[in-house]
Amino acid sequence: MSDENIDLKLLDPILEEYKTQKGAVIPILQRAQDIYGYLPKEVLTSIAKKTGIPISQLYGVVTFYAQFNLERRGRHLVRICDGTACHVRGAPRIVEVVKVRPNEITLQREYIDRHINATRAAYSLDRQNA
Numbered sequence: 392m393s394d395e396n397i398d399l400k401l402l403d404p405i406l407e408e409y410k411t412q413k414g415a416v417i418p419i420l421q422r423a424q425d426i427y428g429y430l431p432k433e434v435l436t437s438i439a440k441k442t443g444i445p446i447s448q449l450y451g452v453v454t455f456y457a458q459f460n461l462e463r464r465g466r467h468l469v470r471i472c473d474g475t476a477c478h479v480r481g482a483p484r485i486v487e488v489v490k491v492r493p494n495e496i497t498l499q500r501e502y503i504d505r506h507i508n509a510t511r512a513a514y515s516l517d518r519q520n521a
Contacts, residue, residue: 399437401426406441416444416452420459429460 405422409415419438424430430453439446453459471482 397427397431397433399433402434402437402441406438410442416449417456420449420452424459429463431461 402423405419405426409419419442420430423434423438427434435446435449435453438444439449453461471477471485473482
């Protein structure tokens with residue numbers, strides 16, 4: 392169970408909108424995540440019950456696509472490259488400045504730090520709506 396009260400009634404308009412559309416799993420999940428900021432177990436269970444979509448299918452979609460989050464996130468997502476080239480260019484300094492350990496959310500839910508493998512962009516800061 393989550394440590395917060397989740398108003399599942401907020402899902403009703405979304406599920407009503409998509410009730411006649413087959414294959415609307417991704418838009419339903421996107422809209423649900425827009426409301427709650429992430430997809431807690433209670434939300435996925437409610438979607439499964441009300442749509443008849445197996446919970447295993449919902450979890451399969453949520454865990455396959457990086458856009459979905461099963462855990463609450465901070466307002467800002469800091470992605471820090473762990474690759475050698477990024478390390479040499481100063482990636483560890485970002486960790487020092489932000490003062491957040493990997494996958495930790497600050498108490499104010501301002502930042503969450505996610506370490507990633509080397510990418511085209513060594514550092515990126517994505518604003519998240521909290």
